Amino acid sequence: MSSPDPTPVIDLIEAFRRSKTMFAAVKLGVFDRLERGPADAATLAAELDAQTEPLERLLDACAGLGLLGRQDGRYANKPVAAEYLCRSSEHALTGYILYSNDVLFQVWAHLEDAVREGSHRWKQTFGLTGPIFDHFFKTDEAMRTFLMGMHGFGVLSSPKVVAVFDLSRFQKLVDLGGATGHLAIAACERYPELQAAVFDLPRVIEVAREEVGRSSVASRIELLAGDFFRDALPEADLYSVGRILHDWSEDKIRALLEKIYARLPSGGGLLIAEKLLAEDKTGPTPAHMQSLNMLVCTEGKERTVGEYRALLEAAGFADVQGRRTGAPLDAVLALKK
Numbered sequence: 001m002s003s004p005d006p007t008p009v010i011d012l013i014e015a016f017r018r019s020k021t022m023f024a025a026v027k028l029g030v031f032d033r034l035e036r037g038p039a040d041a042a043t044l045a046a047e048l049d050a051q052t053e054p055l056e057r058l059l060d061a062c063a064g065l066g067l068l069g070r071q072d073g074r075y076a077n078k079p080v081a082a083e084y085l086c087r088s089s090e091h092a093l094t095g096y097i098l099y100s101n102d103v104l105f106q107v108w109a110h111l112e113d114a115v116r117e118g119s120h121r122w123k124q125t126f127g128l129t130g131p132i133f134d135h136f137f138k139t140d141e142a143m144r145t146f147l148m149g150m151h152g153f154g155v156l157s158s159p160k161v162v163a164v165f166d167l168s169r170f171q172k173l174v175d176l177g178g179a180t181g182h183l184a185i186a187a188c189e190r191y192p193e194l195q196a197a198v199f200d201l202p203r204v205i206e207v208a209r210e211e212v213g214r215s216s217v218a219s220r221i222e223l224l225a226g227d228f229f230r231d232a233l234p235e236a237d238l239y240s241v242g243r244i245l246h247d248w249s250e251d252k253i254r255a256l257l258e259k260i261y262a263r264l265p266s267g268g269g270l271l272i273a274e275k276l277l278a279e280d281k282t283g284p285t286p287a288h289m290q291s292l293n294m295l296v297c298t299e300g301k302e303r304t305v306g307e308y309r310a311l312l313e314a315a316g317f318a319d320v321q322g323r324r325t326g327a328p329l330d331a332v333l334a335l336k337k
């Protein structure tokens with residue numbers, strides 16, 4: 001009997017090398033520099049404080065990965081790199097890449113211990129104990145990198161998340177843990193009558209102020225500092241939680257959902273933005289990977305619509321519907337009868 005094709009295994013052996021190649025090039029500033037014009041390896045090495053020959057290997061690898069072009073020994077950004085790998089682009093994914101390089105790559109190194117012990121790896125990796133967001137936000141720079149990481153995927157997802165359900169009957173949206181405000185911005189852009197608020201921890205609200213301030217709907221978005229576990233929730237007929245429920249233990253989720261339900265008027269809604277697992281948990285792979293990611297750095301996990309429905313109905317919600325958006329984040333809407 002012939003052996004099965006080893007290609008999938010070989011591909012997975014190499015997969016982290018491809019990721020790390022892109023992370024290193026972003027961290028070194030290769031794509032940012034090339035936005036100013038093509039350059040050869042020696043020029044780039046001098047400007048980016050690197051050795052020419054090793055940098056040339058990295059640049060050639062990036063070209064092989066489709067991120068750079070090379071002509072007459074000079075490198076230039078491909079459109080995909082210009083759009084997503086340059087910090088100045090409005091669609092930059094560099095925040096999430098730097099966060100992946102500096103944090104996730106390290107904590108994922110202990111995945112097998114996370115599986116054995118069933119807990120995140122902040123202490124093992126960085127010696128950190130205490131609330132998880134104290135770690136994500138250990139320094140202002142770390143906080144900004146994390147938030148801009150969330151923002152990059154948020155900008156790709158939120159316009160679709162707010163469009164897969166008709167939310168036009170709602171008047172006031174409060175995005176709990178709304179970070180930079182991308183969901184509130186997308187919702188206000190789509191629904192011209194909507195008023196919105198971003199509710200997040202005080203340090204985060206300062207970053208939200210910058211992003212919301214740059215948007216065309218800033219006048220309809222309030223910025224509210226608070227703690228959704230401890231403080232009273234601002235009044236709204238629609239709350240949203242994007243990548244919030246997947247951070248926390250089931251007890252904390254239950255408490256938060258009950259608090260939201262109690263604060264909503266009848267007819268009010270809760271919009272959830274998360275990656276949705278298939279009901280039989282056979283995929284999709286990005287949701288599997290995100291669930292493992294939650295294992296190594298939070299208390300939470302990804303869920304199926306059925307699992308969200310069970311949590312939401314236990315808190316009193318009805319009419320729970322899930323929708324795939326085709327974007328990195330999917331959507332669930334639940335109503336208070």
Ligand SMILES: C[S@@+](CC[C@H](N)C(=O)[O-])C[C@H]1O[C@@H](n2cnc3c(N)ncnc32)[C@H](O)[C@@H]1O
Binds near residue numbers: 201
């Ligand atoms: C994983 S991020 C998601 C951010 C945003 N919703 C998004 O999808 O881009 C979690 C957010 O929850 C916020 N957060 C964490 N604990 C919080 C709390 N107790 N009260 C309010 N916000 C909190 C964090 O500051 C962060 O902005």
